Every structure is written in structure tokens, then in C-alpha cells.
Amino acid sequence: MDNKPGLATLFVDTLALSMAANAVIAVRLTKMAFGVVDPSREGSLMVAEKIDAAAEASLAAARAIVAGEAHHAPGRAVAVYKRRVDRNLRRLTGG
Template identity: 55%
Template structure:
């Protein structure tokens, strides 16, 4: 449980950074802002679907105790990818 809490806390810090960077990009507007808005919505839907599938697979495999960690790892990976993309160059 401590690892789950720690991972969730790290994810929340990174997610706040991504939110701030995305909001700045959207606020600037133009084609890049519109693209970021569209990408954000598409990514959220995909991440929610993938996280739900990972949790369901854990339960189906008889490992419900791993469902939260596996779902959280989907979000952590996506947030890390966005943070790298938004902070590069």
C-alpha cells in the first residue's frame, strides 16, 4: 500500500506539471493550442480505456490486488511521456 501511495503521489506531481504546460500552450492559442486541446481529450479517453482494461485483466487473472497498481502505471507512463514532450527543446 505504501508503494501505491508513493506512486500516486509522484503521478500527481507530474500531472500538475503537465496540466500547467498544456494550459500555457492552449492559452497561447493558434494551431498549436488547438492541437494540444484535441490531443489532451484523445489521450484522456485512451488512457482511461487502457487503465480500465489493465485493471479488468488483473481481476480476470485472479490478481485483483494488482489492479490499482496496473491501472496507475498506465497513467504514469502517459503523464511521463507528455511531460517529456512538453518540456523538450
């Protein structure tokens, strides 16, 4: 076995990420609409989180490439986003 991640694995991970991200968006917008969270603060937080996540994901991918494991770069970037989305979902749902 060559220990290279398959396209199917990347697809499943990306699909799971997109579903979790949609859940975060739904919870976030609902809480903003009902006044549970301050829309201004939450909006600023969203932008800051996206910038930080993009930087972290880029760094994770670059590290994989520099280490000679370019085949792991996409999965490592997706993993960064998945961790951050999961953290947001827990924060917003109290879970």
C-alpha cells in the same frame, strides 16, 4: 512475504502521478497561453489522450483481476496513467 503491493506503495505511486500530471498541466497551459502550441489541437489531443488512457487503464486492471491478481489492479491502472503522463511531459518539454 506475500508479494502483495502495500497501500503505502500505491499512495506513493499515486502521489508521484499527481505531481507529474500537475507539471504537464502547467507546461501545457503555459505553452497554449504563449502561442507555442495550437490551443485547439492541444485541447483535442488532451481529450483523446484521456479517453485512450482510461480505456488502457481499465483493461490493465481487468487483466489483473481475470488473472486472479486483483490486488495488483489499482497499481497497474496507476502505472498506465504514469507512463502516459511521463510521455506527455517529455513531449511538451522536449526532454
